[in-house]
Amino acid sequence: MEFGSGAASLPADIEDVTFERAKAGDQHALAAVYDWYLPRVYRYVLSRLGNVTEAEDVTEDIFLRMLGAIGDYRRTNVPFSAWLFRIARNHLVSYYRRNGLRKNHATLDETVADTRQDPASIVEAQVMLGEVAKAVQKLPDAQRDVISLRFAVGLSIAETAHVLGKRQGNVKMLQHKAVARLQKILLSEPKQASGEGSIERAF
Numbered sequence: 171m172e173f174g175s176g177a178a179s180l181p182a183d184i185e186d187v188t189f190e191r192a193k194a195g196d197q198h199a200l201a202a203v204y205d206w207y208l209p210r211v212y213r214y215v216l217s218r219l220g221n222v223t224e225a226e227d228v229t230e231d232i233f234l235r236m237l238g239a240i241g242d243y244r245r246t247n248v249p250f251s252a253w254l255f256r257i258a259r260n261h262l263v264s265y266y267r268r269n270g271l272r273k274n275h276a277t278l279d280e281t282v283a284d285t286r287q288d289p290a291s292i293v294e295a296q297v298m299l300g301e302v303a304k305a306v307q308k309l310p311d312a313q314r315d316v317i318s319l320r321f322a323v324g325l326s327i328a329e330t331a332h333v334l335g336k337r338q339g340n341v342k343m344l345q346h347k348a349v350a351r352l353q354k355i356l357l358s359e360p361k362q363a364s365g366e367g368s369i370e371r372a373f
Contacts, residue, residue, distance in 0.1 A: 185206075185250065188202050188203065189203070189240075189243070189250055192240060193240055193241055193243065200237075204233065207251070207254055208229065208233065210251075210323050210324065211229050211232055211233070211254065211255070211258050211323075212225060212226070212229045213322045213323060214255065214258060214318055214319065214322050214323045215228050215229050215232070215258065215262065216322075217303075217306075217318040217322040218262055218314075218318060219262075220303070228261070228262070228265055231261060232257060232258045232261050235257055235261060236254055236257055239257065248332055249328075249329055249332075251325060251329055252325070252328075252329040252330075252332035252333050253332075255319060255323065255325060255329070255333045256332065256333045259315070259333055259334070301356060302352070302356065305352050305355040305356055306318075306352065308351075308355060309348055309351060309352070312334075312344055313344050313345075313347060313348035313351070314348075315334055316330060316334070316341055316344040316345050316348055317345070317348050317349075317352075319333055319334070320345055327341050327342060327345075
């Protein structure tokens with residue numbers, strides 16, 4: 171599996187046709203679903219676990235669960251992405267419980283930094299990545315979930331609301347509070363202030 175690269179989102183009608191073919195067992199359609207969503211699920215899992223190897227294993231488990239349940243998916247008012255990330259979140263909750271992990275135990279692994287940058291940029295990115303990741307771990311659990319789904323994965327407000335089982339207004343409020351709190355944490359120390367406005371960079 172290729173975890174590090176992602177494919178651009180396709181129009182909803184093309185996705186719908188592909189999902190219907192995937193449900194019928196079309197291997198090419200299933201491969202397309204993997205290409206579109208595997209990197210996004212991996213980023214979400216990595217943002218919560220903070221360990222590359224562990225995140226890869228858990229992401230594979232999530233996609234196996236998705237394969238087992240895809241026949242039950244019905245596109246009504248629920249986009250496929252929201253359905254998939256609810257599976258991912260539920261699996262992470264079970265994973266925490268099975269392994270006795272605290273949800274805020276991890277920081278993001280520095281190996282997610284973009285290695286195409288020059289050495290100085292890589293160092294700067296790794297420092298800021300670590301600082302924002304540590305700050306995210308200080309957020310309440312509900313705010314961490316919103317930040318991970320909105321910034322690490324790129325889900326819409328509506329999709330995030332479905333994944334978390336919350337109203338869109340609540341998600342907006344949680345995001346607003348989380349961003350405000352992150353800014354306060356990051357600006358509390360002079361060395362952190364140099365990475366202003368880089369929440370997305372941490373993912």
